[in-house]
């Protein structure tokens with residue numbers, strides 16, 4: 001495929017007067033703009049590309065072929081869970097009976113959709129051991145914010161106003177401290193042990209100093225190193241004794257599904273990323289869904305609207321009032337219904353028994369890769385991992401080949417790179433998550449390429465340092481791209 005032939009931007013292919021469309025006649029019988037009221041008309045002509053149909057079709061088709069997605073290759077991105085998105089999910093989500101609904105439609109005309117919504121609320125409660133879920137938040141970070149607002153509302157309802165601090169482990173995902181800050185809470189960091197788990201001795205010291213001010217402790221489990229936190233009962237006891245609540249970041253709940261439940265471990269509030277744990281294509285900013293669950297006693301603080309069963313247990317209805325302690329609305333309407341539908345399809349198509357295989361298989365796959373590569377890449381924390389794990393760069397660092405170089409070289413072999421330089425605990429983090437649904441052959445192929453790259457780093461380090469060589473665009477200056485993004489055609493022209 002020759003992209004250059006078709007240009008990089010549709011604007012660059014534009015030729016004055018070219019057309020690839022014909023407008024339908026409007027209800028006035030013509031498309032004379034004079035028949036529009038003045039306030040609806042532009043004062044200047046819009047800058048639109050003018051192209052014939054074949055040019056447009058080829059341009060976008062060729063660009064789409066440059067996308068890398070989980071549907072065209074292995075995508076071992078840790079902490080983001082890019083898993084196979086079953087086609088049945090898409091079929092269900094695009095059914096016109098769902099896709100054509102209006103969010104303000106009367107409840108008695110959309111009982112089917114409400115049943116899906118209600119079913120997901122119930123399934124998540126059952127899978128996590130919590131009492132009630134809201135599906136309104138549109139992402140993990142949005143769920144964190146909603147959960148922390150619930151925690152704040154709980155303390156405020158008890159007139160316990162000094163509780164403005166949140167304890168967060170140093171290994172946490174960056175959204176944890178960010179959500180706390182957006183919620184007006186102050187972050188206190190708790191250290192990790194050499195094993196990568198929360199250091200209880202450090203936590204005790206923090207609690208001794210701040211016990212009356214602790215609103216909550218946020219934990220991720222398995223944590224961002226892919227390790228199962230072992231001291232949760234003791235940590236929960238310490239936090240509860242000082243009056244704080246326990247928050248569970250369940251963005252990546254995969255290895256826990258049907259195996260153990262946050263509610264049983266002493267957590268009070270949690271979020272789940274439907275777009276990670278329960279399939280749904282995501283990335284590049286969306287779409288997502290970050291349902292929030294609470295234990296019994298905290299339901300009254302959940303946001304609205306809520307989908308509830310009526311008193312006769314016959315009809316589902318949408319509640320917006322009736323909750324004087326509710327946070328009110330945290331977003332438009334009900335959240336991302338399409339993602340919720342896909343999650344429900346995924347849960348129901350697996351069923352109660354098969355859902356229990358997700359965790360063990362994801363865990364097996366991750367440990368298989370880790371053990372196969374640990375002689376070539378530095379494994380800072382050994383032992384069993386859960387669904388993901390972290391290498392700290394190549395084992396042999398004398399060649400100067402970095403994690404960034406390995407990630408770029410993987411692209412040459414047709415693999416998406418793992419998560420790199422996260423978590424921040426190590427300098428050369430390379431975080432790998434294979435998910436449960438990859439075949440042994442796929443995983444063996446990845447292992448073999450990772451070994452090849454380690455070998456290349458020794459024999460021909462320049463080859464790896466200057467990668468990628470086979471992609472449409474070579475190595476980009478990512479610092480410049482982040483600091484000075486050029487995102488419109490106009491900006492590009494202005495800067496020429």
Ligand SMILES: *Cc1c(COP(=O)(O)O)cnc(C)c1O
Pocket residue numbers: 079080139140141142173175176220224249251252273288290
């Ligand atoms: C992805 C992730 C989040 C944030 O979720 P978004 O949907 O990207 O906002 C939070 N915590 C962990 C551990 C995650 O992996």
